[in-house]
Amino acid sequence: MFQAKLKSETLKSVVDVVSTLIDEAKFKIDANGLSLKAVDPAHVAMIDLHIDKAAFEQFSANDTELGLDLDKLRDVLRLSKSGDIIEMRQDEERNRLVITVGNVTRRMNLVSTDGMADPKVPNLTLAAKISVAIEELQRGIKAAESISDHISLNANPEGFEMISEGDTDMVSLKLPKDLLVSLDCKDAIRSLFPMDYFSNMIRAIPIGTVLVINLGNDLPVRLDFEIAGGKGKVKYLLAPRIEND
Amino acid sequence: MFQAKLKSETLKSVVDVVSTLIDEAKFKIDANGLSLKAVDPAHVAMIDLHIDKAAFEQFSANDTELGLDLDKLRDVLRLSKSGDIIEMRQDEERNRLVITVGNVTRRMNLVSTDGMADPKVPNLTLAAKISVAIEELQRGIKAAESISDHISLNANPEGFEMISEGDTDMVSLKLPKDLLVSLDCKDAIRSLFPMDYFSNMIRAIPIGTVLVINLGNDLPVRLDFEIAGGKGKVKYLLAPRIEND
Amino acid sequence: MFQAKLKSETLKSVVDVVSTLIDEAKFKIDANGLSLKAVDPAHVAMIDLHIDKAAFEQFSANDTELGLDLDKLRDVLRLSKSGDIIEMRQDEERNRLVITVGNVTRRMNLVSTDGMADPKVPNLTLAAKISVAIEELQRGIKAAESISDHISLNANPEGFEMISEGDTDMVSLKLPKDLLVSLDCKDAIRSLFPMDYFSNMIRAIPIGTVLVINLGNDLPVRLDFEIAGGKGKVKYLLAPRIEND
Numbered sequence A, B, C: 001m002f003q004a005k006l007k008s009e010t011l012k013s014v015v016d017v018v019s020t021l022i023d024e025a026k027f028k029i030d031a032n033g034l035s036l037k038a039v040d041p042a043h044v045a046m047i048d049l050h051i052d053k054a055a056f057e058q059f060s061a062n063d064t065e066l067g068l069d070l071d072k073l074r075d076v077l078r079l080s081k082s083g084d085i086i087e088m089r090q091d092e093e094r095n096r097l098v099i100t101v102g103n104v105t106r107r108m109n110l111v112s113t114d115g116m117a118d119p120k121v122p123n124l125t126l127a128a129k130i131s132v133a134i135e136e137l138q139r140g141i142k143a144a145e146s147i148s149d150h151i152s153l154n155a156n157p158e159g160f161e162m163i164s165e166g167d168t169d170m171v172s173l174k175l176p177k178d179l180l181v182s183l184d185c186k187d188a189i190r191s192l193f194p195m196d197y198f199s200n201m202i203r204a205i206p207i208g209t210v211l212v213i214n215l216g217n218d219l220p221v222r223l224d225f226e227i228a229g230g231k232g233k234v235k236y237l238l239a240p241r242i243e244n245d
Helices: A008-019 A070-079 A134-144 A195-204 B008-019 B070-079 B134-144 B195-204 C008-019 C070-079 C134-144 C195-204
Strands: A002-007 A024-030 A033-039 A045-052 A058-061 A064-069 A085-091 A096-101 A104-109 A128-133 A150-156 A159-165 A169-176 A182-184 A189-194 A210-215 A221-227 A232-238 B002-007 B024-030 B033-039 B045-052 B058-061 B064-069 B085-091 B096-101 B104-109 B128-133 B150-156 B159-165 B169-176 B182-184 B189-194 B210-215 B221-227 B232-238 C002-007 C024-030 C033-039 C045-052 C058-061 C064-069 C085-091 C096-101 C104-109 C128-133 C150-156 C159-165 C169-176 C182-184 C189-194 C210-215 C221-227 C232-238
Touching: A002 A008, A008 A045, A008 A070, A008 A085, A008 A195, A008 A221, A008 A232, A064 A070, A070 A096, A070 A104, A070 B134, A104 B134, A128 A134, A134 A159, A134 A169, A134 A195, A134 A210, A134 C070, A134 C104, A150 A195, A150 A210, A189 A195, A195 A232, B002 B008, B008 B045, B008 B070, B008 B085, B008 B195, B008 B221, B008 B232, B064 B070, B070 B096, B070 B104, B070 C134, B104 C134, B128 B134, B134 B159, B134 B169, B134 B195, B134 B210, B150 B195, B150 B210, B189 B195, B195 B232, C002 C008, C008 C045, C008 C070, C008 C085, C008 C195, C008 C221, C008 C232, C064 C070, C070 C096, C070 C104, C128 C134, C134 C159, C134 C169, C134 C195, C134 C210, C150 C195, C150 C210, C189 C195, C195 C232
Parallel strands: none
Antiparallel strands: A002 A058, A002 A085, A024 A033, A024 A064, A033 A045, A045 A232, A085 A096, A096 A104, A104 B169, A128 A182, A128 A210, A150 A159, A150 A189, A159 A169, A169 C104, A210 A221, A221 A232, B002 B058, B002 B085, B024 B033, B024 B064, B033 B045, B045 B232, B085 B096, B096 B104, B104 C169, B128 B182, B128 B210, B150 B159, B150 B189, B159 B169, B210 B221, B221 B232, C002 C058, C002 C085, C024 C033, C024 C064, C033 C045, C045 C232, C085 C096, C096 C104, C128 C182, C128 C210, C150 C159, C150 C189, C159 C169, C210 C221, C221 C232
16 A cells, blocks of 8 residues: 655656666555665666655555556656645555646556566675765766766875766866865775766756765775655665776 | 738737648638638638737728738747737738838738638537636646547536546546636536647647637537637637547 | 966857857967968858957967867867856877866867868958848848848948848848948948858857948958957858859
8 A cells, every 4th residue: 555745856856866777667665665776777777765754745655566657757747846746646456556736637557566676785895985066076977978988986085086088088077175075085996987877877866965976996886865855865876897908 | 901010929829829720821801800710631620710900009901811821920920029019911913911020021922722611610509618727728738648649528517627548547637616717517528539639729729818618428629718818719619539439 | 389268158159150160170379369260161151260368368378270179169168157267278299178167177189280271361342331230130030041042131321131032932121221330331232142151150140249241242241240348350251142143
């Protein structure tokens, strides 16, 4: 059983961060809230999301699972303005979700979750931890996208740097320590990542967010951030690209 | 003979509501104003429009006919800002229309009206009459478009409902009596219509308009509304889709 | 050697007016500023541009040449907001340009200028000189574009007129003397030009500019205007189309 009301902004931030990696999602719901663990089809990136029931205007649920087509949720969002309350109700008998926004009711069949795996989130030890306002990265990523299909993330005790280098051109965004929210880094650290995945993740994160980048040497990066006013927590994991020398 | 001045907003609302159904129009003009009756190429919908001479800033005409390409009128509108005065003058000798906006003069050949029929607007007795702010419907229609290629309009003494139902999904916009401007309906009434036509009509109607929906059981719907500050009257007729049970 | 700082608006106006005619540009730089003379690939139009060093926030240079891909400069502009300062530095050793906007550094290889000609700007005697606010022409050109692939510019002692005439339609923009900034014209003058070139030039000129049109009879037109607050001077030359009677 699942019945809840939430602000359209909250649903929008969930749809944005999840649809970066997958088209259909299996949300697990229990009395405490809603969660999702999923891997993208190419097995390069992972999302681990939890939205506490306190992020909802109203929430009542027993253990259940919802298979949802994210494009259809986006259609619902197009109907609503910021501040609108969206009501969701699982119709277990007919295996569908009924969504109400103002006078509009949208009913959608649930998607089968049979083939959807339950990925294990790996426990990584990552040497550097960089906290930064997402806006700083969004500006830099725009400049970097056309240069190359990979991007290197670099940290040292003085600051953080993203570098994208092509055959003839290079873009670098350098953030010295004083432009970061915080920096915890003892040695020089560097990993290389696929540009498209990293760029899509950075763009999906709502402005106003402080992003925590957990970085190692040729290891996956873990991006931690909060949505829904701190009542939702998201982790993105992205596998590194191994460089050929 | 035809010579007139009108506000660009007035011309825009005429072009918007007419071009929903046809590309070229035969406007009939007499000393009282301008009128048009036309059927779309597939003979599914009809428009009956009359603009009183009082809607114009200046108007002088004898009985005449103008065959106009609506895309060219739209080009003229792109030139003008809201509040601009557009001057039109028929050049009978050379069979063309001369339009002036500010310092720009646009001359266009008239389109032959030989093949354009003069449809008779059928006299329908429709049981229900629903008056509603167009904005209410425009929001609902956006949600309904992707669901199905038809839409049902329903009325009963309690209110009005639009329903679009596909194989797996459904959208309904329910407007109880108190959200309508007025409702005159004794029994439950329902007709089904092609989505694309209905949606294009609803979208073409200017915001701020009160729309009167005249609805029967498996009968055409007639949409009545005013443009040009009440000095223009428009009727859309749309044929029903007959359901296969 | 070249090292300079300039406002992003200044760089934007240079990129806009130059990229109308060419994709890659050879800028000549000396202690007084930056200049460019170039012909479009079809040899129909020419640009002659000079930006004084006073247009820069900071400028230090010896005689040098920079071959630049204008699309890459446009990418840099996308990164910056109005008011941002852009820093440019030639790296002579590695034959590249290093551009810095805020925390972002963009490095680009210079383009070879070997094949780029140094066109001579012809010395024309043109009988009429029309000064006009660019906005007047931009509105008219929008109306004229769809009518024909050429446009005639006409001047006489009473005013200026642009006319575009197709098989069935005509657009004219008539600016009597009192709507011009100034008019110096003794006899009736007329030349015909290719629409696409003339339209692209008119659209590339920043709003707020007073354009000086130097016009003759079946002669090239020269468009003179200033950018960068009067510290940059641009001349466009456009060859006439000879009419077949």
